[in-house]
Amino acid sequence: MTSSEQRxxxxMSAEVAEQPEVLAGLVERRTGIAEVAEHIARRPPRFALLAARGSSDHAALYAKYLIEVLLGLPAGLVSPSTATLYGAEPDLRDVLLISVSQSGGSPDLLEVTEAARRQGALTVAVSNTPSSPLTRAAExxxxxxxxxxxxxxxxxxxTAxxxxxxLLVDAIRGGRAEHVRDLGDRARRTLDGSAEAVExxxxxxxxxxxxxxxxRGYSYATAAEAALKLAETSYLAARAYSGADLLHGPVAAVDEETAVLAVTxxxxxxxxxxxxxxxxxARRADVLAVGSAAADVPAAxxxxxxxxxEEVAPxxxxxxxxxxxxxxxxARGGDPDRPRGLRKITRTR
Structure with a gap:
């Protein structure tokens, strides 16, 4: 079957199904990540910054919670345009910069990483492409x-x-990946156990x-990724909010025509x-609850x-x-492998 005839x-279906094996393999090969963590631990940072785009930005948001909660360090998300458009060069001595990019090919993340290294930061690239420019640019x-x-x-x-x-944050704090040793099996059981409810x-x-x-908390990153997935595959008008932020105004727009995907x-x-x-x-929204506590909340x-x-639930x-x-x-007649107007690698500056 040619690519044009691919159903x-x-x-996407095949890659969703691969995840238990991918996650199990990453846990088994965590030694290399532990070596990076050891290097970071020898140069304890004052705070951490994270640079990313798209889905990787949601992974960075997750890492922000990990760093602040598990390491007790301030952490923030970088605005790449401060470097790429405005040429800002802040003092980054004793700062940890983690650049997250699946492809490692986005010009803005590359430029941010190179600038941060010049300004004294300890730079780490997290990528699915070991030979990428981003990986070469980071220490x-x-x-x-x-x-x-x-x-x-x-x-x-x-998910990888x-x-x-x-694994990186856990190793920095001296952990031994206790909470993820059987994650591959848990991922498989989650996919199997949720299939009927998803249908x-x-x-x-x-x-x-x-x-x-x-x-809320670690799960805010999941909510953000959920909105992106629904928008890019089904062209839905999807918007993510922290639970706290939702109550600070946007809840006024919720009514019986609104579907709410709540990660709990x-x-x-x-x-x-x-x-x-x-x-x-109370505003008659139609609620879909997803998570290990989904059965404990009011939902359709x-x-x-x-x-x-909790820290690995996302x-x-x-x-x-x-x-x-x-x-x-x-179901809506689309093809999530070929969403309109999108490419696998998006290059921004």
Missing amino acids: PGAH LAVDVAAGPEQAVAATKTY TLLALY HAVDRYRFVDRVITTG SRGRGGAAMHDVLDAVV LSVPVLETA ILEVLPIQRLALGLSL
Whole structure:
């Protein structure tokens, strides 16, 4: 079968299914990530900065929570245009800069990394392309080892990046990856155990036009990635909000025509979502809850996810959401492998 005859969604479907194996393999090969972590630990930073775009930006948001909570360091997301458009060169001595890019080919991230290294930062590239310009520009590199990804919508590279960032932060604090040793198996069980609920969700939401995605804590990154996946594969008007931010104004736009995808896993972030969901349910929104605590909140439909430590829950939470985006795209007559106007590598400056 030629590429032009490839059935719609074949690449995305296959790559979603590959993730348990990819994640298990990355855990097994974590020694290289631990060596990068040891180098960082020998030069303790004052704070950390993260540079990324697209899905990688959501992985960076996840890493921001990891760094602030598990390492106790201030962390922020870089605005690449401050360097690429405005030529800013802040003093970055004793700063850790982590650049996250699946392809490692975006010119703005390359320029940010090169500028940060000149300004004294310890630079780390996290990428699925070991030979990329970004990897060569950084002092240290982490290979997420997801293998070639054919679908435009990132799936296995996204979860592998999350895991690589977790393994890096965990190793910096002296951890031994206790919470992810069986992650590959948990990922497989999550995909299998959520399949029926995802099918029901596709049937229920195939004609929806407006979606709000929301989560708190570590799961805010999952909500952001969910909105992107729904927008790029199904062309939905999807917007992500932190649960707290949703209550600070945007909830006024929620009504019975609004679908709300709420990411709710067990832990402090999930517990903080109860007031948020009470508010959107009171406004008659149609709620789809995804996560290990999905059954504990008011929702029209719940998609189960295996429970794990809260700080690694985003790696599992996003799996059924990827399947949801795939299913909705196909149900609406689209092809998630060929979203209109998009390419696998987006070059920005």
